[in-house]
Amino acid sequence: MTTAVVFGYSEVGERCLRVLLRHGVQVQLVFSHEDDPSEVRWYRSVAEIARSNHIGVVTPADPNTGEWISAVAQLRPDFIFSFYYRHMLCNELLGLASRGALNMHGSLLPKYRGRAPVNWAILHGETETGASLHYMSSAPDAGPLVGQERVPIRIEDTALDVSLQVAAAAERLLDRLLPDLIAGRAPAIPLDLSQGSYFGRRRPEDGQISWHWPALRIHNLIRAVAPPFPGAFGVSAGRTFRLLGSRYLREPARFPQLAPCLYANDLALYLDCVDGSRLTLPTVQLDGKPLTPNCFAASCGTNVLSLGTLEAVSCDVS
Known part of the structure; x- marks a missing residue:
């Protein structure tokens, strides 16, 4: 035995x-x-x-x-x-x-x-x-x-x-x-x-995104720490965006001149990145509360949100 x-x-x-x-x-x-x-x-x-x-x-x-x-x-x-x-x-x-x-x-x-x-x-x-x-x-x-x-x-x-x-x-x-x-x-x-x-061991603070990273690097961090792990987050102007999922579809940025920036249409939230690509973001929280495409305008303004300044920029996102 x-x-x-x-x-x-x-x-x-x-x-x-x-x-x-x-x-x-x-x-x-x-x-x-x-x-x-x-x-x-x-x-x-x-x-x-x-x-x-x-x-x-x-x-x-x-x-x-x-x-x-x-x-x-x-x-x-x-x-x-x-x-x-x-x-x-x-x-x-x-x-x-x-x-x-x-x-x-x-x-x-x-x-x-x-x-x-x-x-x-x-x-x-x-x-x-x-x-x-x-x-x-x-x-x-x-x-x-x-x-x-x-x-x-x-x-x-x-x-x-x-x-x-x-x-x-x-x-x-x-x-x-x-x-x-x-x-x-x-x-x-x-x-x-x-x-x-x-x-070594990863810590929750290791999940912080730099908005100036290229799209693939941000995507890799998001999926590396997605729930049930602590999740990735980015901070801008004192507000915390927690990105709990992403899709990397190799799509071009819609507003490359404004990247990094966040915007929504009726279907999804998007992150335009500084390398000219964008990510689709299925699950986002803003300051601990769900941020959906439908509530984006109420939470962030009706336009494109510059993550460098948290300012709404007048653009057509339809």
């Missing part, structure tokens, strides 16, 4: 824990996190699936203490798995797995090591990402690679879209590689970190 201790959270954690159980791995203990009430939970629960299978669940603030290291040591697991767990595990913990400690990461390593890999990949305009199973080391997302599965990123995909695709890829990848891990014949391919990148 193959045994494992699992550190897991989020959709990837839930899916990968199910894979271990389907393959008959005896999961001895699950480390997870308490849900943050300020965070919109779009993913299924690792703790719930563990408890439904009569597996003990703990949620320590720090798993790298003597108490928890001792608890894992007493279990003598064959493997330790980390599936989207939010803490780095110390070397002492990693060394307790007699057959290896492995992590599932949401990028094509060595690219986008670190936190929020899906969000960063979209922000940088990548056209693909994926899931990578690798051995853990003292450096984050740096140990030898066992395998990867790729997923495309389409131009309109949001971080939620891609996160769900990556979670499905992680499930398929672990399902494919687990028999080789158990049999002791899985590869361990060193990563060339010079060919990759490392990124």
